[in-house]
Amino acid sequence: MGISWHVPCLYRGMGKTLEKIRSDPRVSEVYADSDGVWIYLRNGWGNGNPQEHIIVEDTVTEAYRKMRNILPCSCEQCTSA
Numbered sequence: 001m002g003i004s005w006h007v008p009c010l011y012r013g014m015g016k017t018l019e020k021i022r023s024d025p026r027v028s029e030v031y032a033d034s035d036g037v038w039i040y041l042r043n044g045w046g047n048g049n050p051q052e053h054i055i056v057e058d059t060v061t062e063a064y065r066k067m068r069n070i071l072p073c074s075c076e077q078c079t080s081a
Helices: 015-023 060-069 076-080
Strands: 003-005 027-033 036-041 054-057
Touching: 015 027, 015 060, 036 060, 054 060
Parallel strands: 003 027
Antiparallel strands: 027 036, 036 054
16 A cells, blocks of 8 residues: 555645555555546445446546545445455
8 A cells, every 4th residue: 555656746736635545444556647547446436427436537626626526436346346
């Protein structure tokens, strides 16, 4: 679990927001690079769309806002894990 960086200076100044995302108990991993921000969710959580367990956005701010859409998930993948 943690934050993976491939372009360390890309999100300079967003460390506190990334840390908030990383410390959320529904999040398993945060990945940020020049293509955007990926938030991988733990089993039992989805992004609001059926059977989707990841949030992908262009910016940290957009990704953080999308976390409002995280809901409990009871899809087959989540219940069999």
